[in-house]
Structures are given as structure tokens and as C-alpha cells.
Amino acid sequence: MAREQRLDPEVEVLWEDFHAEVNVPSEQLRQWLLTRGSGEAAFGPDPDLNLPEPGRQILAVLRKRKVDLTPEDVEVMRDAVERIRSLTAAKPGRGNADDEWRHSLLDLGHDVLVER
Numbered sequence: 171m172a173r174e175q176r177l178d179p180e181v182e183v184l185w186e187d188f189h190a191e192v193n194v195p196s197e198q199l200r201q202w203l204l205t206r207g208s209g210e211a212a213f214g215p216d217p218d219l220n221l222p223e224p225g226r227q228i229l230a231v232l233r234k235r236k237v238d239l240t241p242e243d244v245e246v247m248r249d250a251v252e253r254i255r256s257l258t259a260a261k262p263g264r265g266n267a268d269d270e271w272r273h274s275l276l277d278l279g280h281d282v283l284v285e286r
Contacts, residue, residue: 177236181244185236188247191254192279196232199225199279206277224249228279254280 177185194202203225227246234243257275262268266282275282 177239181236181239184244184247184251185239187251188231191251192228192232193284194276194279194281196229199229199232202276203229206273222277224253225277225279232279250278254278258282 192199203222206222206225224246228250231239231243231246231250239247254275257271257278258280262271264271266272272282
């Protein structure tokens with residue numbers, strides 16, 4: 171009989187916060203990042219390696235199970251939550267119509283147009 175692995179309660183809360191703030195499904199985030207990272211350079215054999223940071227790291231965490239998190243993943247989640255909350259708190263006067271602000275959030279996996 172398999173035993174369930176218990177995580178640090180702080181990591182449990184962070185996992186929930188991360189998935190609440192990163193509200194873009196992983197495949198949608200990947201497509202967005204591919205579009206953002208395409209620029210003039212051609213993609214190599216593994217286009218995920220050419221995705222812009224920190225989006226690539228966020229995408230990697232989204233693809234993991236909670237029990238498979240590394241200490242680096244925990245830092246990625248913590249950073250993503252802090253950055254998303256900071257950006258949403260500093261909503262510009264034009265609000266959702268400010269493409270630069272909205273794209274900064276999309277780069278982190280947060281779409282302001284998605285209702286919570």
C-alpha cells in the first residue's frame with residue numbers, strides 16, 4: 171500500500187497560491203511564450219528550451235506533481251506569486267487595456283481577463 175508523502179505546510183499553501191495566481195493552462199502558457207520568444211531566431215530541436223524566463227520555469231512547475239517539487243521549484247513558485255501580486259497591485263490607469271502590463275502578467279502565466 172503506497173503511503174502519501176507529506177509536504178511542508180508552507181509548500182502546500184504556496185502550491186495553492188501559485189495555482190490561483192498562475193491561471194493560464196500550461197499549454198496556453200507554452201503557446202504564449204513560444205510567440206513571445208520567437209523573435210528573429212529559429213527554434214532548435216526542443217523549442218521549450220528557448221522559451222523566455224521566468225515563463226519556462228513556471229511552465230516546468232505547472233507540469234509537475236506537488237510531490238515532485240524541488241527546492242528550486244518552490245523558489246520559482248514563490249517568485250511567480252510575488253511578481254504577479256506586485257504587478258496586479260500596480261494596475262496602470264489604462265487597466266486591462268495596457269498591453270505592456272497585461273503581457274508582463276501573461277509572461278508569468280496570469281491573464282487578468284480570466285475571472286477567478
